[in-house]
Amino acid sequence: MVCLLVATKADPASIGPASALLSLCSSWTRGPDIDNNPSYRTRDVRMIHLQDKIVYEDFLEQRWETVTGENVSEIIFMSRHTAASNRPALTVHPIGIPHLEHDANSPAGGKPGRASPPNSRIGAWFRLLKSTAANNNLLPEFEVTLEATHHGPWTEVPAMFVEIGSTEDYWRREDAAATVASVFMKGLGLDGDQAVGCWSEEIHAGEKVLLGIGGGHYAPRHTDIAQKDGVWVGHLLSGYSLLMSDPGANVKDYDKIEGTWKEAILEAVSATKRAFPGGEVVAHLDAIVTLKFIFWVVSGLLRLLELHCMCATGLFSSHHPSHHRTLTNSNDEVLCAHQVHEIRRGFLPIWLPVCIC
Structure with missing residues (x-):
């Protein structure tokens, strides 16, 4: 080879x-x-x-x-x-x-x-x-x-x-x-030392692999994670790759969120798993979105990942002043049923979801 x-x-x-x-x-x-x-x-x-x-x-x-x-x-x-x-x-x-x-x-x-x-x-x-x-x-x-x-x-x-x-x-x-x-x-190890970044199923089985979902083209929040030693990086899907249609009145129906976003995520998951046999692919979500859309975007992403037995971590931020332990919209409706931890960064509340499977 x-x-x-x-x-x-x-x-x-x-x-x-x-x-x-x-x-x-x-x-x-x-x-x-x-x-x-x-x-x-x-x-x-x-x-x-x-x-x-x-x-x-x-x-x-x-x-x-x-x-x-x-x-x-x-x-x-x-x-x-x-x-x-x-x-x-x-x-x-x-x-x-x-x-x-x-x-x-x-x-x-x-x-x-x-x-x-x-x-x-x-x-x-x-x-x-x-x-x-x-x-x-x-x-x-x-x-x-x-x-x-x-x-x-x-x-x-x-x-x-x-x-x-x-x-x-x-x-x-x-x-x-x-x-x-x-x-x-x-x-590549051409200097006589050991090559850098080679995955071995025998050695690295069970290690986590970052799959970035959301954010900008330069993936700043995924990059923050990738700067840490030992982090494996798979596909990084920016927000513009998650093509979604507003489900309107069907906001609670995951299947009504049209667009190629589901296919894009599943293809990225499949390709990343092929590249890291034996690894645990973990979705890192960067869902910095407005309150108008945070409910159906985030819940749709989490529902898709849950159905395919993936873990998810990530950052969700908004200007909402609430200190709830669950994500809510402006009507205080629960955005997702998964328990979340709230941390603070400056004046913005940021939520870090717990593993969903």
């Missing part, structure tokens, strides 16, 4: 770290061409340099296996990151578009309605990326963060993206490329 690294010459934030990694490790040798794309090999790591956009390069593991006969255990992509803020950033994220309907068009690759298994290294490499960036004096200029699950390509083996953002000046920064290359060097 080999780990496949993927870079593209069309992206300076991709080929830059890839070239730096080739320079860091002297044991690389030239491998076979894959669809006329050059490849490189060292130990159990392989690297391919593509010509075009990565997000449309589906089934890379199968294409590699067809040419080389080697089975691919995981794929890690090097890529640029774009953001409206143009803020310099180093990011890590899983891939997939589980919130889209299966017959929808995908503007950024991937298979609509599906999520590839998240690479088990996401949490550990996020922490490694942050510490390496600090050692290389990229902080606080660069923000180091997780991103929610998004875009393609489609792969059936665990995958993740490591990105440099957010403008061309930063994509071409040699110190950023060197930082990412150092993370790959250490994270």
Whole structure:
């Protein structure tokens, strides 16, 4: 089994770290061409340099296996990151578009309605990326963060993206490329030490794996949890991936909350379980919503997780002044039957649900 690294010459934030990694490790040798794309090999790591956009390069593991006969255990992509803020950033994220309907068009690759298994290294490499960036004096200029699950390509083996953002000046920064290359060097064990973030069912069975649900694209509250040593990170579904219709008068009927939110969550759960065999997937809910919608959003999420025997923890906040031990709306109707603990953060009441199964 080999780990496949993927870079593209069309992206300076991709080929830059890839070239730096080739320079860091002297044991690389030239491998076979894959669809006329050059490849490189060292130990159990392989690297391919593509010509075009990565997000449309589906089934890379199968294409590699067809040419080389080697089975691919995981794929890690090097890529640029774009953001409206143009803020310099180093990011890590899983891939997939589980919130889209299966017959929808995908503007950024991937298979609509599906999520590839998240690479088990996401949490550990996020922490490694942050510490390496600090050692290389990229902080606080660069923000180091997780991103929610998004875009393609489609792969059936665990995958993740490591990105440099957010403008061309930063994509071409040699110190950023060197930082990412150092993370790959250490994270893959190419420096002679033990590799970082490898999941073993024999060793890690029963350990908890975070499945993030809700929040913004940069998953700040899920990221807070992921910063702790030993936290495994699966898929991260942002609020915009939870497409729900207001059930109106049917607010208490879970099945009346339409949209692709249920399918997206169940696909993310399934993919995360495949990536962490023997692990306990725990949903971390970031439901920062207005009181108008908190009842049906939160109760719908909890009901879905309860039906599928998952545990849930998370933060629910609102401007409601009540100090009830259960979540209530403005009419003091109980939002969910599960016992909750209330804690305080500033002037906002925040509730932390107990395990629901």
